Amino acid sequence: QVQLVQSGAEVKKPGSSVKVSCKASGGTFGGYFISWVRQAPGQGLEWMGGVIATIFDSATYAQNFQARVTITADESTNTAYMELSSLRSEDTAVYYCARGGELGNFEYWGQGTRVTVSS
Amino acid sequence: QSVLTQPPSASGTPGQRVTISCSGSSFNIGSNYVYWYQQLPGTAPKLLIFRNDQRPSGVPDRFSGSKSGTSASLAISGLRSEDEAAYYCAAWDDSLSGHVVFGGGTKLTVL
Numbered sequence A: 001q002v003q004l005v006q007s008g009a010e011v012k013k014p015g016s017s018v019k020v021s022c023k024a025s026g027g028t029f030g031g032y033f034i035s036w037v038r039q040a041p042g043q044g045l046e047w048m049g050g051v052i053a054t055i056f057d058s059a060t061y062a063q064n065f066q067a068r069v070t071i072t073a074d075e076s077t078n079t080a081y082m083e084l085s086s087l088r089s090e091d092t093a094v095y096y097c098a099r100g101g102e103l104g105n106f107e108y109w110g111q112g113t114r115v116t117v118s119s
Numbered sequence B: 001q002s003v004l005t006q007p008p009s010a011s012g013t014p015g016q017r018v019t020i021s022c023s024g025s026s027f028n029i030g031s032n033y034v035y036w037y038q039q040l041p042g043t044a045p046k047l048l049i050f051r052n053d054q055r056p057s058g059v060p061d062r063f064s065g066s067k068s069g070t071s072a073s074l075a076i077s078g079l080r081s082e083d084e085a086a087y088y089c090a091a092w093d094d095s096l097s098g099h100v101v102f103g104g105g106t107k108l109t110v111l
Helices: none
Strands: A003-006 A010-012 A018-025 A033-039 A046-052 A069-074 A079-084 A093-100 A113-117 B009-012 B018-023 B034-039 B046-049 B063-068 B071-076 B085-093 B099-102 B106-110
Touching: A003 A093, A010 A018, A018 A093, A018 A113, A033 A069, A046 A069, A046 A079, A046 B099, A079 A093, B009 B018, B018 B085, B018 B106, B034 B063, B034 B071, B046 B063, B071 B085
Parallel strands: A010 A113, B009 B106
Antiparallel strands: A003 A018, A018 A079, A033 A046, A033 A093, A069 A079, A093 A113, B018 B071, B034 B046, B034 B085, B063 B071, B085 B099, B085 B106
């Protein structure tokens, strides 16, 4: 059974960056899309972008995050990363990684990482 | 304002059949697969339906999906108290270089 385990909660200052990790066990990232989806408090789901671990330079991003997010995946360690820069209070949310065979199909999810942006 | 439109709430009594709609456009639902997710309070979303009407193994056949044109629906029959959750539809959208879009979510209450 595939499990995605994310790094722990973060508290960041406005203007700083955060990097969240997502490690797969019981399966690999190879050939699958790894996406990041966030959920602000009391709000719905928002796709940030995704990458295929085995295809170089395959990352694709939502336009809202294009300038601030970098998503990477390391097939050798089965770990994906999402780095969000220039943080503002509106970035306070739970960030999820998810794996699926096609974009939109998120078959496995991480437990979520709470990121709080506060001065 | 979500790209896919869902009713914010729905309700039903145990045993009833409930339907949740998801409306989009030719850029998303009209030309791509629809996915449905269930999110119980305080937990990560769970895939319920993929490729419009397919159920992953382990998802009860009480849950079914359909799509017609630029709209999709999730039906839950034999409603149970544990079905009380938020439900989201999602699809790939071909506009703006392509991206995944979600509905705003429907909070289902079992009365």
